[in-house]
Amino acid sequence: xxxxxxxxxxxxxxxxxxxxxxxxxxxxxxxxxxxxxxxxxxxxxxxxxxxxxxxxxxxxxxxxxxxxxxxxxxxxxxxxxxxxxxxxxxxxxxxxxxxxxxxxxxxxxxxxxxxxxxxxxxxxxxxxxxxxxxxxxxxxxxxxxxxxxxxxxxxxxxxxxxxxxxxxxxxxxxxxxxxxxxxxxxxxxxxxxxxxxxxxxxxxxxxxxxxxxxxxxxxxxxxxxxxxxxxxxxxxxxxxxxxxx
Amino acid sequence: xxxxxxxxxxxxxxxxxxxxxxxxxxxxxxxxxxxxxxxxxxxxxxxxxxxxxxxxxxxxxxxxxxxxxxxxxxxxxxxxxxxxxxxxxxxxxxxxxxxxxxxxxxxxxxxxxxxxxxxxxxxxxxxxxxxxxxxxxxxxxxxxxxxxxxxxxxxxxxxxxxxxxxxxxxxxxxxxxxxxxxxxxxxxxxxxxxxxxxxxxxxxxxxxxxxxxxxxxxxxxxxxxxxxxxxxxxxxxxxxxxxxxxxxxxxxxxxx
Numbered sequence: 001x002x003x004x005x006x007x008x009x010x011x012x013x014x015x016x017x018x019x020x021x022x023x024x025x026x027x028x029x030x031x032x033x034x035x036x037x038x039x040x041x042x043x044x045x046x047x048x049x050x051x052x053x054x055x056x057x058x059x060x061x062x063x064x065x066x067x068x069x070x071x072x073x074x075x076x077x078x079x080x081x082x083x084x085x086x087x088x089x090x091x092x093x094x095x096x097x098x099x100x101x102x103x104x105x106x107x108x109x110x111x112x113x114x115x116x117x118x119x120x121x122x123x124x125x126x127x128x129x130x131x132x133x134x135x136x137x138x139x140x141x142x143x144x145x146x147x148x149x150x151x152x153x154x155x156x157x158x159x160x161x162x163x164x165x166x167x168x169x170x171x172x173x174x175x176x177x178x179x180x181x182x183x184x185x186x187x188x189x190x191x192x193x194x195x196x197x198x199x200x201x202x203x204x205x206x207x208x209x210x211x212x213x214x215x216x217x218x219x220x221x222x223x224x225x226x227x228x229x230x231x232x233x234x235x236x237x238x239x240x241x242x243x244x245x
Numbered sequence: 246x247x248x249x250x251x252x253x254x255x256x257x258x259x260x261x262x263x264x265x266x267x268x269x270x271x272x273x274x275x276x277x278x279x280x281x282x283x284x285x286x287x288x289x290x291x292x293x294x295x296x297x298x299x300x301x302x303x304x305x306x307x308x309x310x311x312x313x314x315x316x317x318x319x320x321x322x323x324x325x326x327x328x329x330x331x332x333x334x335x336x337x338x339x340x341x342x343x344x345x346x347x348x349x350x351x352x353x354x355x356x357x358x359x360x361x362x363x364x365x366x367x368x369x370x371x372x373x374x375x376x377x378x379x380x381x382x383x384x385x386x387x388x389x390x391x392x393x394x395x396x397x398x399x400x401x402x403x404x405x406x407x408x409x410x411x412x413x414x415x416x417x418x419x420x421x422x423x424x425x426x427x428x429x430x431x432x433x434x435x436x437x438x439x440x441x442x443x444x445x446x447x448x449x450x451x452x453x454x455x456x457x458x459x460x461x462x463x464x465x466x467x468x469x470x471x472x473x474x475x476x477x478x479x480x481x482x483x484x485x486x487x488x489x490x491x492x493x494x495x496x497x498x499x500x501x
Contacts, residue, residue: 022350115333118295122405123347124322 010205016128017136017201030134031141038100038135038200039142043149049095050088050150054157057082062166075167076175079158081184088150089188090236093143093195097228101203104135105224108207109217117208132204136197143196144189151185187243194239195232202228246271247292247403247435252301254284254291261287263459264301271402272433274426274449276440279456280481286407288456289439293327293405294318305403323351326396326434328425330408332388334380334395340367341376344394351399366394370424386417390424397428404429406438410445418442422449443482446470447491455481471495 021027061078108131111117120127155176162169203224210220247269254262261284269275279285290296292303294310303310305321313321334343344363348354354362367376370390380388389409396404406425410418426449429436438445446453450467455478457463463475470482471492483489 026349111335114331114336115329116335119327119329119333119335121295122293122322122325122327123350124319124325125350126319 009209010201013128013132013205013208014201016126017132017204019126019129021129021133022126027130027134030130031138034134034138035142038103038139039146042096042099042142042146045095045099046092046146046150047153049092050083050154051157051160053087053091054079054083054154055161057087057154058158058161058172059166072168072171073175073178076158076172077178078175079172080155080176080180083151083154083158084184084188088147088154089191089195090232092147092150093192093199093232094229096143096146097195097199097203097232098225100139101199101225101228102221104200104203105207105210105221106217108132108204109210109220112208112210113213113217128204128208132201132208135204136200139196139200140193143192147189147192148185151188190243191236191239194235198231198235199228202231246306247437248302248304248307249288249292250302250304252288252291252303253299254287254296255299261459262291262298265456265459265461266301267454267461267464269435269437270452271435272430273436273451274429275435275437275452275454276446276450277437277454277456278441278446278481281441283456284459285439285441285456289405289407289437292437293325294322323399324402326399326401326404328389328392328396328404328406328409330411332380332385332392334388334391336380339377339379340372340383340391343380343391344398347395347399362398363394366398367391369397369428370394385412386414386421389413389417389421393421393424393428397432400432401434404434404436406436406440408440408442409438410440410442415444418444419448425449426451441481443485443488446482 057079058075061075065074065078108117111131117127117131120130159169159172159176162172206220206224206227207217210217249265249267249269252262252265253260265284265288277285277288287296291298292310298311301311305324308321310318310321334340335346338346341363344366345359348359348362352359352362364376367373370393372387372390372394375383375387375391380391383391404425409425410421413421422445425436425438428434438449440446447467450470453463453465453467453470454461455463455475457477463473463478465473470478473479483492
């Protein structure tokens with residue numbers, strides 16, 4: 001199937017997704033459920049990864065900026081900007097594309113091959129809207145929270161590693177505060193919301209158009225993760241150019 | 246009543262249904278039978294609207310389904326109940342939630358009456374004390390009953406059953422068949438059942454439509470099927486030794 005066919009089918013699906021829900025109270029209930037399932041359940045992995053990556057970025061920066069001409073606070077500054085600009089939005093979303101994307105694609109794909117989506121259709125329910133809309137809204141709402149957690153815990157991870165003696169904690173704190181640009185946080189959150197939309201909608205697309213058996217659902221799940229990751233990387237370049245240049 | 250008029254359906258140029266016409270009456274169990282790959286599932290899915298027909302008409306009480314707008318189709322679907330081959334219960338919901346789901350989406354009943362209606366439907370299919378269980382926690386026969394309860398909860402005018410007793414033991418299969426027939430008579434529903442289970446044909450075949458290679462090959466009922474000289478029908482229905490003997494006895498009894 002060529003790219004144009006995929007884009008066409010994706011657009012048609014999204015048209016169905018963004019129609020007025022049949023019952024708003026049911027949709028709101030679904031959104032709350034999805035926030036818990038896609039967002040709150042991802043908090044643990046977000047914190048663990050961010051703490052360790054924050055520590056590693058600090059160590060790598062110390063190692064690569066060991067020059068008496070460079071100020072001592074540079075490690076904190078580099079760690080902060082790396083986390084704020086790239087890790088907590090782009091890299092975190094790539095990781096979540098694996099966790100959340102495969103979850104969505106396999107859930108919807110299984111519903112497709114076990115005729116649950118046909119059952120919704122026969123009942124007269126707008127299946128794309130009922131199944132996909134709450135996931136998109138929920139993840140777009142919860143991703144900024146995950147990004148903020150990631151920024152905070154990443155910086156904490158870098159701070160913890162300073163106690164091994166690689167750098168003075170005070171220099172690290174100075175670097176964290178030095179030349180801080182609050183817009184970077186806004187930029188990161190905007191990017192992450194767009195990435196959240198990509199992860200949920202692309203994964204839902206691959207799940208919704210699954211066919212066959214368990215093997216095919218597995219393929220859909222893989223395609224969902226791979227393609228949403230590629231689209232995220234592409235959009236990362238575009239958004240960086242748009243918001244920072 | 247559902248009327249199918251000159252329906253054709255092709256997939257990628259391959260004609261799967263060829264000019265099929267039939268009338269399915271209300272208050273009767275209408276069976277579509279045929280070999281695997283004969284087009285009976287495509288016919289049923291075309292009648293429901295999962296597949297769009299290439300040509301022809303499908304009339305629900307004289308309302309042309311093929312000419313309906315999207316909103317009209319969605320409105321009609323609230324008059325339709327469907328029992329899928331694999332039950333198609335929502336596995337994230339309990340038995341009770343599955344049956345309540347159509348009520349939550351479409352019912353005009355007050356919220357307080359929903360539980361009564363759910364319990365009534367579950368009792369009607371003889372399912373007790375399973376309300377809080379998930380589909381994965383109940384047997385295949387019980388899943389079918391939940392699916393029937395869900396299909397009838399909005400008091401449908403039309404009921405579609407795709408292989409309702411596949412994967413069930415013969416005793417449970419007969420219970421499910423009889424349940425569908427009872428409900429059909431009780432609520433005067435137009436029921437269409439897609440099956441290749443000959444026990445079902447002999448048990449509840451008020452009206453039987455035989456599809457062969459995408460064409461209507463024979464039409465009758467569970468009694469007239471014994472007198473048919475349709476070679477393909479006889480090959481299918483009387484394939485087993487047991488049914489061959491039944492046919493022989495039946496014809497002998499008639500002669501004497």
